[in-house]
Amino acid sequence: MHLKKTIHDLITASANRSKEAGELTFETIPAFEVEATKHPEHGDLAANLALVLAKQAKMPPRKVAEVIINHLAAPEGMLLKMEIAGPGFINFFIADSYWRRVISEIHRLGPAYGNSEMGAGVKVQVEFVSANPTGPLHIGHGRGAALGDALANLLAAAGHTVEREYYINDVGNQILTLGKSLYFRLRELSGEAVEFPADGYQGGYMKDLARDYLAQGQAAPGPEPHADDLLRLGRYAGDVILDEIKQDLNDFGVRFDHWFSETELYRQHLVDQSFTLLQEQGYLYEQDGALWFRATEFGDEKDRVVRRSNGAFTYFASDVAYHLHKFRRGFDRVVDIWGADHHGYAPRLQAAAQALGFTGRLQVILVQLVSLLRQGEPVAMTTRGGTFVTLREVMDEVGKDAARFIFLTRRPDAQLEFDLEVAKQQSSDNPVYYVQYAHARLASVFRQAAAQGIEIEELDPARFSRLILPEELAILKMLANYPELVEGAARNREPHRITYFLTELAAQLHSYYYKHRFISDDVELTQARFWLVSSVKTVLAHGLAILGVEAPETM
């Protein structure tokens, strides 16, 4: 029912007819907008063509609008009226009966209403969380997880083929540091007064890990550990922590299609291959014993080292290879979701993607870290410092659905204040319950109807004309607009638009519910209202599914 596009086409046709009739002069029709209006007195949709065409036509905007209206031929029964308003807007008032058709469409499509073919044939990868396995996921990772998962759902709803991926950074110093941290905790447990290294991971979880390690009957290394021992301990710790991360994400409702290990890049010699590709095009050079990538060729501030003078590859080298691999796997678009503290890293990766020939196909979304408060006091969150609130704790305290919903009520690039105490206290008037309650309430209505022996009869569009209340029309319009909203949210990679829509739809529903009874002696009206609110229930469930939040039948 792409109403905006339909109106847009009608106006274009009208303008051309006006030109042929000699009532309007212009070379080509300029780009113009058909927008939903903010105020009911302006109708449902407004077009600004007359305003942008006035100069070319050498006529006042309102005069242009008049000509266009005179030549506009809308399908029978679609428009109630057109008006010229303000500086020269053309306002369109859509007929009520036209809005009512959305019920039939939702009934026909069921849970698929809201899906589209916009991204048909486009394969997208969303990579998110990708936290290093050196400690439990914290609340900031939770935000990235909620965003990435919802975005993946959203893109899928818009017709894309989507894969979710988690990149495991398991090569390099941090594994050694992790091993060292575990080692020192083990020594402590055996009663030695050792000084824990400043660069170690100080979180309490390392102590638990050490205890579990011993409980499994494994022996702690001696006072003079070999590097091999530390590496072995590091890998052990990394594996255990990664398992916990997987469990946390699973409980948070996030499922990844692939867990991609950095080690795999080296196993497949992808780093060498990406170097060769860059070398062939002259994008690599040696200086001071190190190998550099000409990132400045592609707009980055400075060139970047990919192989250090000691022979070790940089993290960046891995990422170049990783993204080469991503695109080789056939993804048309790759979306990376990172914490905003990595934003300085984006230009060099974009540069690499361009150098490898994948210009315009990588998108980096930066999600601002959550500034966490507890009773108004900021809580420091560093993995090494060890004071942080884990995603697990947040899930336990405020619930999975509430946490996800809160994360998804903000734009990714806006900083988010999350006060645990407030979030807990507000649990009864948290917006997520407002939306879920609307869904559960409708389920309850149908249970009530069934209890009264009232059946939901076959859809009969003739009865829709009974839906005449302002509340009913407001709801119909929202429902009709939903597919377009999903497409817009997907195109802009903004799941939070769904969150806001759902809150508004729930508000409309609650208000409608409170003012008017759905079940009455009037059979036709009752049935018409059933179909309407059943449509609302379908759309609420669809939107909540995108957010990864439950749509409960009871609460």
Place this chain on the structure above:
RNA sequence: GCGCCCGUAGCUCAGUCUGGACAGAGCAUCGGACUACGAAUCCGUGUGUCGGGGGUUCAAAUCCCUCCGGGCGCGCCA
């Protein structure tokens, strides 16, 4: 110092990309509504130098410049 993000109602935030007609919501405040399909709800109530200043435009919260606040980043670390 340079770069990126943010600055909208008492608080938390939509709206900015794709400029439009008097700038929105939730919370908080205050006052109402359950013998009726679920009161986790509804109805009413006040709220603004859209950080400041310039510019572009018929039209600027939105685009451009500049300044001021806050956050983050500027390694042959990850």
